[in-house]
Amino acid sequence: MIPSNHPAAAPDRPEGSLSDGTRVVHAGLPEPVVGEPFLPGPVFAAPYHLDPATGPGENGYGRTEHPTRRALEAAIGQLEGAPTLVFASGQAAITALLLSVLRPGDTVALPSDGYFTVRAFAEGTLRDLGVTSLQVPTAGPYPDFSGVRLVLLETPANPGLDVCDIQAVAAAAHAAGALVAVDNTTPTPLGQNPLVLGADIVVASGTKALTGHSDVLLGYVSTADDALFDRIETWRKQTGGVPGAFDCWLAHRSIATLDLRLARQTSNAGAIAALLSQRPDVTGVRWPGLESDPAYEVASKQMRRIPGIVSFDLGSADRVARFLAAAALVFAATSFGGVHTTADRRAQWGDDTAPGFVRLSCGIEDTADLVADLTAALDQA
Ligand SMILES: *Cc1c(COP(=O)(O)O)cnc(C)c1O
Numbered sequence: 001m002i003p004s005n006h007p008a009a010a011p012d013r014p015e016g017s018l019s020d021g022t023r024v025v026h027a028g029l030p031e032p033v034v035g036e037p038f039l040p041g042p043v044f045a046a047p048y049h050l051d052p053a054t055g056p057g058e059n060g061y062g063r064t065e066h067p068t069r070r071a072l073e074a075a076i077g078q079l080e081g082a083p084t085l086v087f088a089s090g091q092a093a094i095t096a097l098l099l100s101v102l103r104p105g106d107t108v109a110l111p112s113d114g115y116f117t118v119r120a121f122a123e124g125t126l127r128d129l130g131v132t133s134l135q136v137p138t139a140g141p142y143p144d145f146s147g148v149r150l151v152l153l154e155t156p157a158n159p160g161l162d163v164c165d166i167q168a169v170a171a172a173a174h175a176a177g178a179l180v181a182v183d184n185t186t187p188t189p190l191g192q193n194p195l196v197l198g199a200d201i202v203v204a205s206g207t208k209a210l211t212g213h214s215d216v217l218l219g220y221v222s223t224a225d226d227a228l229f230d231r232i233e234t235w236r237k238q239t240g241g242v243p244g245a246f247d248c249w250l251a252h253r254s255i256a257t258l259d260l261r262l263a264r265q266t267s268n269a270g271a272i273a274a275l276l277s278q279r280p281d282v283t284g285v286r287w288p289g290l291e292s293d294p295a296y297e298v299a300s301k302q303m304r305r306i307p308g309i310v311s312f313d314l315g316s317a318d319r320v321a322r323f324l325a326a327a328a329l330v331f332a333a334t335s336f337g338g339v340h341t342t343a344d345r346r347a348q349w350g351d352d353t354a355p356g357f358v359r360l361s362c363g364i365e366d367t368a369d370l371v372a373d374l375t376a377a378l379d380q381a
Pocket residue numbers: 089090091092094115154158183185186204205206207208217218219
């Protein structure tokens with residue numbers, strides 16, 4: 001049973017009658033009330049007043065019940081198509097899933113090219129708890145899943161941007177009795193709907209394109225499996241990794257522009273991928289929207305839009321530093337999906353990528369300005 005205080009309990013399906021731009025503007029908003037704002041402001045409360053006779057009603061204590069957080073959960077739940085729980089970060093959400101599902105002796109399949117911290121968690125804490133992890137490249141080949149409890153996919157994978165066929169892998173995993181979770185951080189629910197493609201669970205960082213202003217840490221889990229939802233909600237209640245009221249409100253406010261932001265980011269990425277792939281001084285250009293990209297075919301089949309992330313190699317750390325110093329419109333920063341164009345040399349974080357490997361996150365700046373700036377910076381570097 002989904003708790004009755006959860007407005008995401010009966011969300012719209014992602015393939016509803018309204019289009020993306022309309023859905024994000026209205027996602028999670030309350031019914032209009034004269035004299036009230038469209039999106040109610042953040043409620044700053046730990047305990048709430050209680051009825052001395054009947055005790056807790058809808059709101060008793062902020063770790064377990066929070067109106068600003070519920071509104072955000074309703075919004076994300078409508079976009080992903082299932083009841084949703086938000087967390088203080090993407091890692092809090094992913095580890096909540098892993099630790100509430102996996103038990104000693106279990107095996108979890110993880111992408112070998114996926115988010116680095118998830119792999120580090122599997123090789124540390126999960127291994128110490130007696131959970132085996134099986135690392136599989138996102139592009140496959142996928143092993144036989146017998147004996148696997150949970151298959152966690154990440155597609156497109158961060159930072160290499162390989163893609164896997166969610167429908168095919170979910171069918172094979174389900175046939176072997178495994179649960180399937182998809183990290184939907186990079187595409188966002190407007191780019192890909194893993195639950196419609198057969199996954200049981202979506203996990204994601206909302207820190208990236210979903211909120212898109214580089215000012216909030218957020219994570220979430222969405223699932224239509226009531227028992228699993230209850231387990232993860234209990235996990236969150238007992239471990240306490242909830243996001244604060246102001247972060248929830250900022251995130252909710254940001255979602256209204258998701259369709260517009262993604263549209264510009266995708267078109268900027270298309271122009272930049274085309275520019276980079278024509279230059280002899282840039283290698284390994286990856287963007288799943290390029291017809292020549294190995295991920296193009298599967299991405300075109302299962303994704304509703306291609307993310308604004310392009311990866312490539314400039315050969316050395318020095319050359320990346322010269323490129324970033326010369327680019328006026330590209331901030332050197334980690335993370336991605338924000339309105340400002342940023343670039344991250346992943347190897348500086350101890351990631352297992354090549355020293356000159358760059359993940360470029362296209363912002364929403366004017367396309368011609370960006371292309372001109374990148375061209376000049378590469379010429380100088
Ligand atoms: C950033 C990221 C995470 C972790 O999210 P945080 O909000 O930084 O904790 C997980 N998965 C992917 C694919 C990410 O890009």
